[in-house]
Amino acid sequence: MRKLKIVVGGYAVSFPLGGQIWMIMHYMEGLKRQGHDVIFVEDTADWALPFDPNKGFASADSSHGRAVLDDAFKSIGLSGRWAYNTIFENKLYGMERADLDRFCESADLFLNVSGVIPLRESYMKAKVRAIIDTDPIFTQSKIATDEWTRDYFLQHDAFFTWGHNIPTGSTGVALSGIEYTPTRVPIVLDMWPNVEGSGSGFTTIGNWDAQGRDIVHEGKKLSWRKSEKYEQIIDLPEKLPGVTLDLTMSGMKEDAQRFAAHGWKVKNALELSKDIWGYHDYILNSTSEFTVAKEQNIQLKSGWFSDRSASYLASGRPVIVEDTGFGTYLPVGEGLVTFDGVDNAKAAIETVLSDYPKHRKAARKIAEEFFDADKVLTGILKTCGF
Numbered sequence: 001m002r003k004l005k006i007v008v009g010g011y012a013v014s015f016p017l018g019g020q021i022w023m024i025m026h027y028m029e030g031l032k033r034q035g036h037d038v039i040f041v042e043d044t045a046d047w048a049l050p051f052d053p054n055k056g057f058a059s060a061d062s063s064h065g066r067a068v069l070d071d072a073f074k075s076i077g078l079s080g081r082w083a084y085n086t087i088f089e090n091k092l093y094g095m096e097r098a099d100l101d102r103f104c105e106s107a108d109l110f111l112n113v114s115g116v117i118p119l120r121e122s123y124m125k126a127k128v129r130a131i132i133d134t135d136p137i138f139t140q141s142k143i144a145t146d147e148w149t150r151d152y153f154l155q156h157d158a159f160f161t162w163g164h165n166i167p168t169g170s171t172g173v174a175l176s177g178i179e180y181t182p183t184r185v186p187i188v189l190d191m192w193p194n195v196e197g198s199g200s201g202f203t204t205i206g207n208w209d210a211q212g213r214d215i216v217h218e219g220k221k222l223s224w225r226k227s228e229k230y231e232q233i234i235d236l237p238e239k240l241p242g243v244t245l246d247l248t249m250s251g252m253k254e255d256a257q258r259f260a261a262h263g264w265k266v267k268n269a270l271e272l273s274k275d276i277w278g279y280h281d282y283i284l285n286s287t288s289e290f291t292v293a294k295e296q297n298i299q300l301k302s303g304w305f306s307d308r309s310a311s312y313l314a315s316g317r318p319v320i321v322e323d324t325g326f327g328t329y330l331p332v333g334e335g336l337v338t339f340d341g342v343d344n345a346k347a348a349i350e351t352v353l354s355d356y357p358k359h360r361k362a363a364r365k366i367a368e369e370f371f372d373a374d375k376v377l378t379g380i381l382k383t384c385g386f
Contacts, residue, residue, distance in 0.1 A: 001378075004386060006031055006038045007104055007126060010113040012072075013042050013065035013084045014050040014058075018272070018279025019205065021072050023134075023307045026186045027113060029076045030373030033188070039095065039103055040073070040082040043117040049088060053274035060088035070094075072276060109384055112156065115139075119155055128384045131156040132183065136163025136304050137173055137222070137296040141215040144174040153178060158384050164303030165325050171300040173217070181383050182329075185307040186373035192284065192314035194364065198356060199287030199317065201244025202349060205269050205279065205308060206291070208249040215296060222296040227255065229292035229322070233342045237263025240346060243353075245290065248272055248282075283308075284315050288352055288359075290345075293322040301325030314367035318359040320348045330370060335362025 008031070012024045024040060031038045044050070049058035050065045066084060073082055083095040092100070101122050104110070110126035114134045117123075131153060133139045139161070142149045153159065164182040165171055209227045216222070230247070237245050247259055250269040260266045273279040283289075289312040297304045303325045312319050313335065323338040332338055337359075339348040352359045 001034070001381065001386060004036045004108040004381070005103065005106060006036050006109045006111060007107045007123060008038060008040050008111045008113060009117045009123060010040065010042060011048075011116045012040070012069050013062050014044065014048050016051070016065035016068035016276075017053060017270070017274060018276045019308050021068060021276045022280070022311065023185075024113070025072055025076060026188050026191075026307070026373055027111070027377070028073070028078055028081075029188045029191070030186045030377045032076070032078060034374065034377060038078075038081065039100075040069075040078075041085075041100070041104075041117070041123065042083070043085040043120065043123075044087050045116070045118055046087065048116070050086075053270050056270070060086075062086055062089060062093070066093055068276065108386065109381070111380070115152065119152065124155065128158065128386075129156045130158035130160060130380070130384050132380075133159070133161040133163065133166075133180070136161050136166050136302040137171065137300055138213055138215060140166065140171075140173040140175065141217070143176045143178070150176055160380060160383070162304050163297075164305075164329050165301055166303070171302050171325075173300060182303070183380055184376050185305065185310040185371055186376040187307075187310050187314045187367060187371040188373045189314050189367060189371075192280075192311055192367075194316040194360075195284045197285075200285050201246050201265065202288050202290035202320070203246040203248060203282065203286040204289050204291035205248045205273055205282065206250075207269070208251040208253075208255065217296075217300065222299055226292055226294065227252075229295065230259070233292070233345050234259060234262050234264075236342055236345055239342070240349060243349060244287075246286075283311050283317065286312065286315075286317050287356075288312070288318040288320060288349075290320045290349065291322075293324050297324040298322055303328055305330065310367060310371045313363045314371065316360045316364040318352050318356075318363045320345070320352060331362075331366060335359050335364075335366050 050062040051058040052064045084093040104122040105125045107126035110129045112131040160183040161180045167180040247264040248267040309319045337348045339345045
């Protein structure tokens with residue numbers, strides 16, 4: 001494949017936490033390793049003040065997020081290969097305006113990850129414009145009910161989704177005439193080395209709740225909230241004496257003390273993931289991931305699989321998670337184990353512990369076969385005509 005000029009559009013400075021930064025790093029490093037000339041562009045919309053985890057709130061000041069992104073890009077040899085345009089500070093940081101415009105105007109591909117930045121004229125001058133839906137079910141519901149969102153998506157030439165089963169129509173969500181191509185999370189495998197030992201416990205990292213993201217499908221409300229799922233298994237630690245179950249979440253508030261009283265090892269995800277290397281090492285040194293999934297993806301079986309879980313697999317750490325239908329393309333049973341309800345959750349954990357080395361080996365194998373950034377990104381570029 002010839003060397004391409006690629007603009008990756010996304011969201012990082014405005015949410016400078018471990019999971020988000022690592023997701024962007026994988027796209028950037030993966031494309032760079034393929035020999036492409038790549039830059040990252042983030043642009044603020046009027047709803048997206050940059051969040052500062054040290055302050056605990058969002059404001060116009062983007063200095064913390066820019067520092068995090070700059071350090072992250074330096075670590076992968078992409079120093080200076082980013083631009084952050086902010087309407088709140090009325091300034092472009094990173095690349096010079098003339099250099100950014102020149103690159104965008106001659107770009108082969110504009111790769112819009114998650115579809116959160118404004119589609120300014122200069123970004124859309126790329127020969128091919130592609131968008132990646134990283135939040136399936138919610139995204140399709142929004143497109144079907146909101147004309148602005150539908151028009152935003154339709155300004156692209158190629159449409160990808162992390163919901164592997166979305167294009168088949170099996171989920172029952174409206175596709176609004178968009179022809180999606182399934183894609184997977186790209187993981188640069190050697191950035192997640194195997195660490196010896198059995199790890200510190202069964203862990204996960206995430207947000208406890210999210211406002212305004214529930215949907216109604218065929219008259220039934222489908223939640224986006226993890227808190228509701230954990231309530232169903234609050235007694236799980238009592239059924240597994242001697243097993244450490246971490247609950248590393250942001251926004252638990254009064255729920256934190258209640259879950260701790262039931263035996264969960266409650267930690268603050270914001271404190272952990274504001275250091276992207278601390279987030280990285282937390283995954284590397286876990287026994288396994290144990291987590292729930294959002295009801296939208298469970299009920300409609302979108303096939304969604306998270307970038308965080310893929311990072312656990314790459315680290316040779318098994319993943320135990322509720323089934324979102326990813327068994328249509330991922331091997332399930334060794335290294336990746338599904339559960340439904342508290343009794344099945346207990347059995348799933350016991351299954352992994354019964355032959356931990358086997359599950360560790362299988363986890364890494366799944367990552368190598370299905371989430372290797374080189375394979376995933378080659379597939380995206382091929383679909384885009386390169």
